[in-house]
Amino acid sequence: MAWLKAHLKTLFNNKKPKNPPKPKRLTREEKGKARALGDTEYPPSSTGSSASSSAVTDSDLLPILHYTELNLVPQILTQFPAFYLVGHPLPAPPLPQAKQLLTLPDDVKRTLVHPGKSTVRGYNSAKSSGREWWDYAPEDGGTRLTIDDEGFKGATKEYFEQSIALLQRICGEFNTTSAVEGEGETEGEGGEKKIVVPQDIIDHVGFSTMRYLRYSPVIFDENKENASGTTAVAAIATTTSNEDVKAVGSSSRASSKSTGSSKSSSIQKDTPVSTKENGYTLPRMEAHTDHGVLTLMTATEPSGLYVWDRNGKIFSAPPIDNTVLIIAGDLMTHFTAAEGKSPLEGEQAVDEKTVLPTVHAVVIPKGAGERYSVAVFLRPKKDLVVSRRAMKKDGKDEVDEMTFGRWAQEKGDIKGRRCWMLGQEKLSGGEDI
Numbered sequence: 140m141a142w143l144k145a146h147l148k149t150l151f152n153n154k155k156p157k158n159p160p161k162p163k164r165l166t167r168e169e170k171g172k173a174r175a176l177g178d179t180e181y182p183p184s185s186t187g188s189s190a191s192s193s194a195v196t197d198s199d200l201l202p203i204l205h206y207t208e209l210n211l212v213p214q215i216l217t218q219f220p221a222f223y224l225v226g227h228p229l230p231a232p233p234l235p236q237a238k239q240l241l242t243l244p245d246d247v248k249r250t251l252v253h254p255g256k257s258t259v260r261g262y263n264s265a266k267s268s269g270r271e272w273w274d275y276a277p278e279d280g281g282t283r284l285t286i287d288d289e290g291f292k293g294a295t296k297e298y299f300e301q302s303i304a305l306l307q308r309i310c311g312e313f314n315t316t317s318a319v320e321g322e323g324e325t326e327g328e329g330g331e332k333k334i335v336v337p338q339d340i341i342d343h344v345g346f347s348t349m350r351y352l353r354y355s356p357v358i359f360d361e362n363k364e365n366a367s368g369t370t371a372v373a374a375i376a377t378t379t380s381n382e383d384v385k386a387v388g389s390s391s392r393a394s395s396k397s398t399g400s401s402k403s404s405s406i407q408k409d410t411p412v413s414t415k416e417n418g419y420t421l422p423r424m425e426a427h428t429d430h431g432v433l434t435l436m437t438a439t440e441p442s443g444l445y446v447w448d449r450n451g452k453i454f455s456a457p458p459i460d461n462t463v464l465i466i467a468g469d470l471m472t473h474f475t476a477a478e479g480k481s482p483l484e485g486e487q488a489v490d491e492k493t494v495l496p497t498v499h500a501v502v503i504p505k506g507a508g509e510r511y512s513v514a515v516f517l518r519p520k521k522d523l524v525v526s527r528r529a530m531k532k533d534g535k536d537e538v539d540e541m542t543f544g545r546w547a548q549e550k551g552d553i554k555g556r557r558c559w560m561l562g563q564e565k566l567s568g569g570e571d572i
């Protein structure tokens with residue numbers, strides 16, 4: 140797994156685009172107005188050429204993009220870890236359906252567990268995190284592991300299909316057509332099409348799924364929770380602050396490193412490990428990156444979603460009416476790596492057009508109640524080659540082909556799957572991997 144370690148170290152080591160477009164400076168009021176109106180000038184559409192050695196963005200808000208401006212997405216995802224999309228054609232988000240399914244009696248929910256115990260199909264729970272979820276997959280029209288309710292099934296299928304179509308459209312924006320020499324990249328006719336995101340992803344649903352999630356204090360399993368007192372879990376707090384979010388990041392780092400590591404005891408000692416000493420733990424999802432191409436999210440209040448940018452800066456990502464939030468998954472980094480490079484080669488594969496996967500976490504403030512969310516994951520077929528890496532084997536030049544299935548498998552094999560975390564190393568103040 141040495142390549143992965145090297146890769147993570149370089150990718151997430153405060154790497155910035157070499158020549159990022161400079162965000163336009165707006166006052167707080169202007170920003171708020173731009174957000175409320177879905178102002179097309181925010182974020183700026185210009186591709187300023189002045190080099191900046193400061194942060195990728197000086198804004199503390201995530202951009203809101205209008206559906207008619209999807210062509211800006213490739214640039215925006217190098218500047219921001221996420222964006223809201225307004226003016227999209229999606230139907231109402233199936234949050235009532237999420238609540239409908241996830242508040243069924245436990246014995247009914249148990250019948251929706253995948254026979255092979257898949258965590259990306261049917262019903263699952265992580266009781267010690269105060270979280271449960273149900274995954275819809277389009278196989279057999281999504282009729283397996285679901286409930287017998289036509290309204291539920293219709294709304295679920297519809298939202299999934301339309302969201303996937305939207306994410307595929309966004310992928311198409313990464314594939315530009317270049318005009319005649321000297322004119323740069325344009326939408327001009329007759330030019331050469333540059334494929335960044337494989338066409339197969341744009342044409343096929345692949346291994347895409349949709350998830351309904353519920354975060355609630357009532358999900359905690361009192362008997363299991365921290366029985367040993369050593370399990371690394373999220374911090375305890377009476378309010379949610381950046382500190383709490385950082386703790387969600389650092390504690391999951393401890394859990395990933397502690398398993399199978401000879402350093403586990405010292406790491407656990409040095410890491411904020413919460414127990415029930417204050418009588419409460421927060422419903423949460425630890426910091427992670429999604430391993431697909433793009434993820435579309437929508438949620439109820441209370442807010443609780445946070446995203447990290449490539450410098451470790453945290454953005455709150457509360458739900459905004461009529462918008463969806465879109466973030467990048469690991470495969471975006473494979474596809475947008477520097478020309479001819481695989482991200483598995485590390486730093487040299489990251490250039491100004493490289494989109495890094497969005498680190499995100501959820502933590503629900505104490506007393507805030509329940510949160511429901513919907514996440515649609517655009518993922519390719521498992522055998523799709525996502526990047527190629529030139530390497531020497533027994534003195535011979537070889538090309539190592541990374542498929543999506545292998546990527547997901549190798550990432551999953553790292554305990555806790557917390558490996559692709561940009562912010563986490565910085566936030567936890569810990570040593571490099």
Ligand SMILES: O=C(O)CCC(=O)C(=O)O
Pocket residue numbers: 350352424429436438444499501512513514
């Ligand atoms: O609940 C959310 O908003 C995020 C869920 C998520 O990140 C995931 O399921 O991968």
Ligand SMILES: [Fe+2]
Pocket residue numbers: 427428429499
């Ligand atoms: Fe996620």
